[in-house]
Amino acid sequence: MLIKKDFKPLKNKLWLSSPTMHGEEQKWVDEAIRTNWVSTVGENIDEIEKMTAEKIGCKYAVALSSGTAALHLAVKLCGEKLYGQPKTGHGTLEGHKVFCSDMTFDATVNPVTYEGGEEVFIDTEYDTWNMDPVALKKAFEIYPEVRLIVVAHLYGTPGKIAEIKQIAEEHDALIVEDAAESFCSTYDGRQTGSFGDVGVVSWNGNKVITGSSGGMLLTDNEEWANKARKWSTQSREKADWYQHEELGYNYRMSNIIAGIVRGQFPHAEEHVAKKREIYERYKEGLKGIPVSMSPYDTERSNVNAWLSSLIIDRKAVCLQVRGEKEVAYIPEHGKSCPTEILHAIYSINAEGRPIWKPMHMQPIYRVNPFIVRDGNGRARSNAYSNCNILDVGADIFHRGLCLPSDNKMTVEQQNLIIKVIRACFE
Numbered sequence: 001m002l003i004k005k006d007f008k009p010l011k012n013k014l015w016l017s018s019p020t021m022h023g024e025e026q027k028w029v030d031e032a033i034r035t036n037w038v039s040t041v042g043e044n045i046d047e048i049e050k051m052t053a054e055k056i057g058c059k060y061a062v063a064l065s066s067g068t069a070a071l072h073l074a075v076k077l078c079g080e081k082l083y084g085q086p087k088t089g090h091g092t093l094e095g096h097k098v099f100c101s102d103m104t105f106d107a108t109v110n111p112v113t114y115e116g117g118e119e120v121f122i123d124t125e126y127d128t129w130n131m132d133p134v135a136l137k138k139a140f141e142i143y144p145e146v147r148l149i150v151v152a153h154l155y156g157t158p159g160k161i162a163e164i165k166q167i168a169e170e171h172d173a174l175i176v177e178d179a180a181e182s183f184c185s186t187y188d189g190r191q192t193g194s195f196g197d198v199g200v201v202s203w204n205g206n207k208v209i210t211g212s213s214g215g216m217l218l219t220d221n222e223e224w225a226n227k228a229r230k231w232s233t234q235s236r237e238k239a240d241w242y243q244h245e246e247l248g249y250n251y252r253m254s255n256i257i258a259g260i261v262r263g264q265f266p267h268a269e270e271h272v273a274k275k276r277e278i279y280e281r282y283k284e285g286l287k288g289i290p291v292s293m294s295p296y297d298t299e300r301s302n303v304n305a306w307l308s309s310l311i312i313d314r315k316a317v318c319l320q321v322r323g324e325k326e327v328a329y330i331p332e333h334g335k336s337c338p339t340e341i342l343h344a345i346y347s348i349n350a351e352g353r354p355i356w357k358p359m360h361m362q363p364i365y366r367v368n369p370f371i372v373r374d375g376n377g378r379a380r381s382n383a384y385s386n387c388n389i390l391d392v393g394a395d396i397f398h399r400g401l402c403l404p405s406d407n408k409m410t411v412e413q414q415n416l417i418i419k420v421i422r423a424c425f426e
């Protein structure tokens, strides 16, 4: 329970994860303007496509307007490969189910709906807070006809992607790999984003490196890379006039945005090193109170530690009730909850965040199937109560939170955050 001690608020707001600029960004943006290459073609775009493909270890990287746009085209490529070209006005996944990560940002799964498909959410495991391969196997027993999996790596921690890939191969299914949060993270020595049939990274403002916005579609398939490029430019055919034979989108990246990404690129690993130091300092500083940092496979993965997150021990969670938009909790000595800790963090002019509320608990997706590893396959969690939590996602959402993880945070600022969190358990 937080006892109001004298925690002086920070003079400058400490953000969850804000952009960090270095100067080269300005140079490439200026160069684009000076040479009048300010549209959706130019050297900055060509360069970051090369740099990204090389970094990830894939053959092609297509620069797009956002990670969400990249996810949409990734899902559409897979849908067309599996089920053929749709009738105009219909998505490629019309009438088909798709297995999706459950505890993630909704940008991961929305493209399935854009394409007319139905998300079947797969519960989370405790080892990495990502899609549970055991629940995925079970999902294939229940829906053997499914041929597409959309999987994310939460907060930069690689999920059990090699296991998921093997299950996909057994069922002849394709994978869209959402590495929006996990740029530079590796599993078995391989970059995330390179495991799926199509991968995605994001350059949104709060990610490890940024273009202010933007994203990339990653693939080894030349035909797919070309198709994504064509779709992203309103599906313009090669002709003297605007000739259109299929549905298109305006999803290209601007050469100005690409200039910012180009300037950030050489600093990616330096950002990750900072993020990892932050994670380690939290881990050390929070010893002795009933919390643990988000886990990862120390043998098989390297994490970018994009957002440091913690989870409170079950026995140390005070009563906390979350409705759809409101929350209440009852403070208790020796115990705390994400709401209390987040409020304490906000009170000193810093920013934290709840864990992504699982998709199966979201009003928009509440009627979709949801598969857990135990029980008879289908489960519903009770969002209103502490008890009857049947699934891992709801449990982590109930007990976990994201901590300020800005890579410009000073040790003094972080020590204050740590003190405030410790005070919540007094």
Ligand SMILES: *Cc1c(COP(=O)(O)O)cnc(C)c1O
Pocket (backbone or CB within 6 Å): 066, 067, 068, 069, 104, 105, 107, 108, 152, 178, 180, 181, 202, 203, 204, 213, 214, 215
């Ligand atoms: C940020 C993010 C996206 C979307 O990327 P945008 O570039 O913001 O469209 C997709 N999935 C996850 C998991 C993300 O965190």
